[in-house]
Amino acid sequence: MDRASLAFVMxxxxxxxxxxxxxxxxxxxxxxxDGKLEEIEAAARAEGRELEFGFVMDHLREERERGITxxxxxxxxxxxxxxxxxxxxxxxxxFIKNMITGASQAEAAMLICSVAExxxxxxxxxxxxxxxxxLAQVVVAYNKMDLVGFQEAPFRRVKADMDAFLGRLGxxxxxxxxxxxxxxxxxxxxxxxMPWYDGPTILEALDVFAKIPPPTDKPLRFPVxxxxxxxxAGDGRIVVGRVESGRLERGQSLRFLPGGQVRTVxxxxxxxxxxxASAEAGECIGVVLEDDGLERGQVGGPQDDLPSPTRRFHAxxxxxxxxxxxxxxxxxxxxxxxxxxxxxxxxxxxxxRLDSSTLELLPREDGRLRETEVGELLIETAEPVxxxxxxxxxxxxxxxxxxxxxxxxxxxxxxPEA
Amino acid sequence: xxxxxxxENRSIYIIRESYHQxxxxxxxxxxxxxxxxxxxxxxxxxFGRIPFPVIYIDTGRHFPEMxxxxxxxxxxxxxxxxxxxxxxxxxxxxxxxxxxxxxxxxLLKTQALKDCIAVHGFDALLLGIRRDEHGIRAKERYFSPRxxxxxxxxxxxxxxxxxxxxxxxxxEFHIRVHPLLHWREVDIWRYIQREELPxxxxxxxxxxxxxxxxxxxxxxxxxxxxxxSVEEILEELRTSKIAxxxxxxxxxxxxxxxQKLRALGYM
Numbered sequence: 001m002d003r004a005s006l007a008f009v010m011x012x013x014x015x016x017x018x019x020x021x022x023x024x025x026x027x028x029x030x031x032x033x034d035g036k037l038e039e040i041e042a043a044a045r046a047e048g049r050e051l052e053f054g055f056v057m058d059h060l061r062e063e064r065e066r067g068i069t070x071x072x073x074x075x076x077x078x079x080x081x082x083x084x085x086x087x088x089x090x091x092x093x094x095f096i097k098n099m100i101t102g103a104s105q106a107e108a109a110m111l112i113c114s115v116a117e118x119x120x121x122x123x124x125x126x127x128x129x130x131x132x133x134x135l136a137q138v139v140v141a142y143n144k145m146d147l148v149g150f151q152e153a154p155f156r157r158v159k160a161d162m163d164a165f166l167g168r169l170g171x172x173x174x175x176x177x178x179x180x181x182x183x184x185x186x187x188x189x190x191x192x193x194m195p196w197y198d199g200p201t202i203l204e205a206l207d208v209f210a211k212i213p214p215p216t217d218k219p220l221r222f223p224v225x226x227x228x229x230x231x232x233a234g235d236g237r238i239v240v241g242r243v244e245s246g247r248l249e250r251g252q253s254l255r256f257l258p259g260g261q262v263r264t265v266x267x268x269x270x271x272x273x274x275x276x277a278s279a280e281a282g283e284c285i286g287v288v289l290e291d292d293g294l295e296r297g298q299v300g301g302p303q304d305d306l307p308s309p310t311r312r313f314h315a316x317x318x319x320x321x322x323x324x325x326x327x328x329x330x331x332x333x334x335x336x337x338x339x340x341x342x343x344x345x346x347x348x349x350x351x352x353r354l355d356s357s358t359l360e361l362l363p364r365e366d367g368r369l370r371e372t373e374v375g376e377l378l379i380e381t382a383e384p385v386x387x388x389x390x391x392x393x394x395x396x397x398x399x400x401x402x403x404x405x406x407x408x409x410x411x412x413x414x415x416p417e418a
Numbered sequence: 419x420x421x422x423x424x425x426e427n428r429s430i431y432i433i434r435e436s437y438h439q440x441x442x443x444x445x446x447x448x449x450x451x452x453x454x455x456x457x458x459x460x461x462x463x464x465f466g467r468i469p470f471p472v473i474y475i476d477t478g479r480h481f482p483e484m485x486x487x488x489x490x491x492x493x494x495x496x497x498x499x500x501x502x503x504x505x506x507x508x509x510x511x512x513x514x515x516x517x518x519x520x521x522x523x524x525l526l527k528t529q530a531l532k533d534c535i536a537v538h539g540f541d542a543l544l545l546g547i548r549r550d551e552h553g554i555r556a557k558e559r560y561f562s563p564r565x566x567x568x569x570x571x572x573x574x575x576x577x578x579x580x581x582x583x584x585x586x587x588x589x590e591f592h593i594r595v596h597p598l599l600h601w602r603e604v605d606i607w608r609y610i611q612r613e614e615l616p617x618x619x620x621x622x623x624x625x626x627x628x629x630x631x632x633x634x635x636x637x638x639x640x641x642x643x644x645x646x647s648v649e650e651i652l653e654e655l656r657t658s659k660i661a662x663x664x665x666x667x668x669x670x671x672x673x674x675x676x677q678k679l680r681a682l683g684y685m
Contacts, residue, residue, distance in 0.1 A: 005421055033661035056553075073556040074549050076602055085600070097577040101559075104579040214419065225431070226438045231467040238465065242431050271462040282419050284430040286465065296438065320577055337582050400582045410579045 004211050007074075007085040009106035009135075011099065011126035014091035016114040017143040021181035022075065022086050023053025025202065028188035031077040032056065053181070072102035081207045091122050096129075096372055097320045100410060103129055108137035108209040110202075115154050115178070116147040119161045125357040125372065131169045132316060132374070132412065134394065138166075139175045139205045146180040150193040168359065175205040214281035218393055220246030222254065222300035223339040227292065238269055238286035239294055244339060244395035246301075248285070249278045254300040258309040258384045263289040263300075297341040299386040299396070307396075309384030310416045312348065317377050317401065317411035318356065319369045325409070327367035334408070336381055338399035343381040345401070352376035376414070387413045422609050426459065429597040432560055433463040435583060436542055436595040437470070444500070445544035446531075447472040449488045449618060450632045453546035455606055456598055458615055460544070461495060471498040473534060473543070477526040478508050479634040487618045494616070502534035514636045526634075532568060535592060542593040550602045551631075551662060559584070562594040603662050604655045611648045622646045631662055 010018040023040075026032050040055035056075075073088045089102040103109065109130050113123050130138060140162060148154040155178045166173060177186055178197055185191030188203045200208075225241040248254075252265050268276040269286035279285045299306070319325060327347055336345040353362040354374040362373065369375040390397030390412035401409040419427070437443055445460065445468075447453045460468045474488060492499050504512075507525040514522045535543070549556045559575055561583035576584045584593065601609075610617055620629045627640035628651075641660055645651045 030659075032659075034659045035661065073553070074600075075556055076550050098575070101575075101577045101579060225434050228464065231465045240434060242427070269465060271465050280419070282424065282427055284427045284434070284463075339581075398580055400577075400579050402585055405585045407577045407579065407582065407584070410577070 005083040005085060006108065006206075006209055006211050007087060007106050008108040008110055008137075008206070008209060009087040009089055009103045010110050010112065011089050011103065011130065012091055012112035013114070013117070013120035013122040013126075016091065016112050016117065016120075016123070017054075017181045018091060018112050019054035019056070019088055020052070021110075021112060021141060021143065021179070021187065021202070022088055023056035024181045024184055024187050025086070026056055026075065026077050027053060028184055029077055029079065029203065072098045074102075074105075079203055079207055084206065089126075091126075093122060093125070093372060096125070097407075099126065100129055100133075100318065100320065103133055103135065104410070106135060107212045108139075109135050110139045110141055110206075111173070112141045112143050112181075113158060113162060114144045114147075115142050115158045116144045118158045119165060121357045123162075124165055124359075127166060127169060127171060128356045128359065128374075129318070131171055132318060134390065134412070136171070137209050138171055138173045139177065139202075139209075140166075140173045141181075141202060142176065142178045143181050145178045145185060145194065146183050150178075150180075150185070150191075152194075152196045174208055175200055177202055177205055215245040215393065215395070216247055216281045218245035218281070219305045220248055220254075220301050221339075221393055221396055222248055222287075223341070223396075224256070224294050224296050224298045224300065225340050226296055227294060228286070230288075236288060237292055238288055239292055240284070240286045241300075241340070242284045243279050243281050245281050245393050247278055247280045248287070248300075250276070253303055254289075255303045255306055256294055256298040256300045257306055257386050259294070259298055261293060261298075262303060263292060263294075266290060299339070299341075307386055307388050307416060308418060309386050310418070311382075311384050312378060312380050312417040313387050313413050314351075314415040314417070315377055315379055315399070315411045315413050317369070317375050317379075317409050319371055319373050319375065319409050321403070321406065321408035322371050323403075323408070324371070325369040325375070334401050334403055336379065336385065336399055337402060338385060338387055338413075339396055341385050343383055343385050345379055345381040347375075347377050348380040349378040350375050351378065377411075387416050389413055389415060422605065422612060425601055425605055426462070426609070428600060429456075429459045430463045431581065432583075432595065432597040433460055433544065435581075436544060436561070436593075436597075437463070439583075439585070440542035440593065442538065442540045443470045443542050443544070444473050444538065444540045445470065446546070447474055447488075447497075448546075448632065449474070449484050449491070450546075451606055451610065451617060451621060452548060452598055452601075454491070454615065454617070455601075455609060456544060456546040457491070457495065457497070458613060459597065468495075468497065471500045471538070473500045473502055473531075475527050475530050475534075476501050476503040477530075477634050478503065479513070479526075479636060481620055481632070481635055483618060483620050484632065487616075491616065500534065500538065502530045504530040504533065514634070519637065528568065540592060542595055544595045544597060546598045547596050548601050548603070548606075549599050555599075558596055558599060560596055560599055562596065563591045564594060565591060604652065607648060607652050607655065611652065617648070621651065623650075630660075 044052045075086050087102040089099040179186040186201045221244040228238045255262050265287050267288040330346050333344050336343050353364050356374050388396045397413040400407045512525050547555050559578045623643045623646045628643040629640050645654045
């Protein structure tokens with residue numbers, strides 16, 4: 001039996017109940033191992049708290065003492081229909097890099113919002129991140145319905161605010177569910193407290209998420225990850241990498257950029273498999289070519305369907321480092337990492353600077369881009385790179401910027417310059 | 419692509435990334451089901467011949483079956499084996515009964531590993547930990563830096579977006595690489611079944627009990643079970659609600675022992 005597994009991220013403002021909802025889901029679907037509930041009861045007692053479902057996920061002592069999530073964590077559970085990976089993300093602004101780490105691994109998202117507090121700063125920022133990362137499948141959970149007497153009016157009010165904001169982003173939630181994570185209403189079972197609501201429970205809403213298929217229908221992109229000497233003497237060189245999109249066939253002629261070498265695939269190698277005729281998106285393979293002369297970072301693809309290497313492209317960049325980007329002083333060189341490519345780069349221009357929560361445009365005079373802000377940047381690399389619009393081929397349209405050993409920003413390519 | 423192949427491909431990608439990045443790479447192999455699966459994935463990543471050493475941390479208190487299984491695999495797969503052992507502490511008679519368990523684990527495992535890293539100059543290590551084993555492991559990154567003292571700065575982990583991992587370690591760091599983070603216990607067993615991997619006999623039930631997680635003899639309790647084949651273990655996992663590490667003493671000292679151990683550099 002091979003069940004599909006779907007990864008979704010839980011996001012929203014601090015203290016709106018992300019970890020609690022996950023703990024509740026695991027508990028009510030009978031997914032916790034024996035003794036786990038007793039363990040978190042004891043840990044909660046030690047902190048002078050009542051039973052905290054959030055402790056299922058918040059495992060660091062510092063998290064339990066402060067009652068917040070610091071770092072992203074992943075857990076597993078199953079509905080009758082399929083298996084899930086749940087990615088918990090912290091709701092504090094200071095931990096936004098951990099939230100983005102979690103969200104970048106997800107196929108779908110659950111945005112949680114307390115009806116007692118309404119749409120808040122991180123609710124909006126997280127929604128923006130979902131949009132930026134291309135996470136189109138979103139369910140909204142309106143939590144803490146118990147605090148407003150399970151009334152429909154406050155739910156409608158917050159929902160109207162939420163819908164207006166998501167509308168500005170162009171995000172259309174597939175489901176919107178009023179719940180109480182603490183008490184379990186509409187989580188795994190239907191609540192008797194909200195007769196005015198006849199939509200799905202959280203568990204049912206999850207089953208509507210679609211598994212994102214690997215991009216086999218896109219043109220072939222095969223970035224070279226490394227080149228190995230074959231294990232046997234006289235085996236020749238094996239070019240290894242992952243097929244990022246499309247399909248690679250034995251006998252096919254590939255062009256590798258930058259560089260422009262055209263090479264025929266003599267053999268596709270997968271250890272333990274004989275006579276491999278093709279490989280599709282997601283597969284890590286080795287290929288034997290005649291006379292490769294290739295190196296890591298080059299991208300192979302069909303001769304007539306590869307983007308031209310470029311040194312300049314436009315991108316939306318989310319700044320993650322407490323040290324701002326300073327356009328005037330770029331002595332501490334940045335580098336771009338996209339698929340297996342790595343190139344020194346500089347920021348040639350900042351066309352827009354955005355507050356990722358309010359979506360307001362910010363002044364650009366001082367040439368700085370600060371933590372949690374988003375810049376529309378023109379990036380210039382030292383040597384040409386192969387990048388594509390994120391909306392064409394995601395795998396070559398997303399990147400990070402590093403300074404020394406630190407990842408300082410994540411971004412998506414909006415427009416390569418020809 | 420099926421689920422197991424998806425997990426496998428993701429792991430192979432990470433293994434190859436770490437081999438590209440780090441000049442001195444090693445992998446920890448406890449001979450348990452997870453790290454043996456990792457050895458197998460490394461063989462796949464490098465077409466049969468693993469181009470770096472595998473490290474076995476010997477506390478002197480492992481089961482005889484573990485040593486026998488280890489030597490069998492080394493022979494069969496042509497592994498370059500390094501045995502790491504804290505002889506000084508063993509000579510002093512350090513054990514789980516001579517003080518706190520935390521101290522015993524720290525001296526016989528963590529210190530032995532520190533010494534081994536210093537002697538061989540490793541700048542990165544592959545480890546077969548998984549997120550579903552323990553709440554604290556659920557918070558790990560694929561590439562996780564440790565400082566010279568081995569400390570894990572879990573409050574300030576580097577961002578890890580898509581498949582872009584933390585870069586080359588400078589002198590004071592080594593990096594832990596975790597290619598199996600996304601696998602569940604049941605995935606490991608299904609994969610062992612699919613790939614027909616050799617497996618330590620301690621996992622199979624004898625006299626109504628089997629080991630579900632392996633470590634040192636004094637700190638490892640078998641669980642009640644009749645499962646004596648991979649198929650029966652898979653059937654058992656379908657219904658069991660017992661935590662995988664229920665038989666592991668380190669997890670039980672208090673709620674944060676694993677956090678303390680891991681912060682100090684424990685695996």
